[in-house]
Amino acid sequence: MIQFRAVHKSYSGPQGEFVALQPLDLDIGAGEVFGVIGHSGAGKSTLVRLINRLEPHSGGRLLVDGEEVGALDAAGLRALRRRVGMIFQHFNLLSARTVAQNIAFPLQLAGRTPQQADARVRELLALVGLESQADKYPAQLSGGQKQRVGIARALATGPKILLCDEATSALDPQTTAAVLDLLARLNRELGLTIVLITHEMDVVRRVCDKVAVLDAGRLVESGAVTDVFLHPQHPTTRRFVAEAEHVDEEAQTRAFAQVQGRILRLTFLGEDTHKPLLAQVARATGIDYSLLSGRIDRIRETPYGQLTVALLGGDIDAAQAQLTAAGVHVQVLRA
Incomplete structure (x- = not known):
């Protein structure tokens, strides 16, 4: 047009x-x-x-x-x-x-x-x-x-x-x-x-x-x-x-420095947003996770979720691979 x-x-x-x-x-x-x-x-x-x-x-x-x-x-x-x-x-x-x-x-x-x-x-x-x-x-x-x-x-x-x-x-x-x-x-x-x-x-x-x-x-x-x-x-x-998400990047950086483990940003889109994928992967790989920040909302008619998590213990590499295989977009913020 x-x-x-x-x-x-x-x-x-x-x-x-x-x-x-x-x-x-x-x-x-x-x-x-x-x-x-x-x-x-x-x-x-x-x-x-x-x-x-x-x-x-x-x-x-x-x-x-x-x-x-x-x-x-x-x-x-x-x-x-x-x-x-x-x-x-x-x-x-x-x-x-x-x-x-x-x-x-x-x-x-x-x-x-x-x-x-x-x-x-x-x-x-x-x-x-x-x-x-x-x-x-x-x-x-x-x-x-x-x-x-x-x-x-x-x-x-x-x-x-x-x-x-x-x-x-x-x-x-x-x-x-x-x-x-x-x-x-x-x-x-x-x-x-x-x-x-x-x-x-x-x-x-x-x-x-x-x-x-x-x-x-x-x-x-x-x-x-x-x-x-x-x-x-x-x-x-x-x-x-x-x-838009009211994120204070400086405060977030300070918070990251106080937690241990690998920090990931996980993006869920569509119906996957409401599935318990993170909990399922944690049970399968023996990891523990801490939620550092997150938001569940919609982009027009499409539900989405973004979670920033710290992973500890268990098989972190396997957990990351399983999340990716399940269609979750995984961004490593700190290895």
């Missing part, structure tokens, strides 16, 4: 050229929820604004739904933007218009009749659960309700792609979870391709299929969320994962 080929972006300023995005290659498939994560200034908002040409790219090839974005004329760009909806961190609602009028606004711009617009607005209000709020103004709504209006407005013209630029950053955790659940449902029911910009790995874990990690304008890591989240390779990615 979206292809970046050596795409880069630079700005000219009083102090010379500023490179916001280094050349990158990226593929976003139809129907995927694709996360782009990075700290402030990493270039993630620049990247998403290239997709609907709110910002023109400086070089490379960018194709959206088979069309070269940089080659579109004014009419072609308008047609593209009807197929690409966008929601924002601070909602960007029109304060003098009601909820229904905000949602109807893009339909009016697209030339729909009042009857067509009214019917579509009612449909969208039901879709996002705001039927009772149609005549209220933005100032009368909660943050979560405002973002639902923003989502409904972005869906008004029936887009194939939904761009979400820090769409949950201004919301509390409970409201964030509700909005992410709504986006996941829209992805399933409408087949939307969603590109979600965030600085929170927990958001990526909850709803995304794939993720790209940006650092200072460079693409440093990308892939399936299960791979990137559970086995991060780049230091930036590892910091995001540590923040």
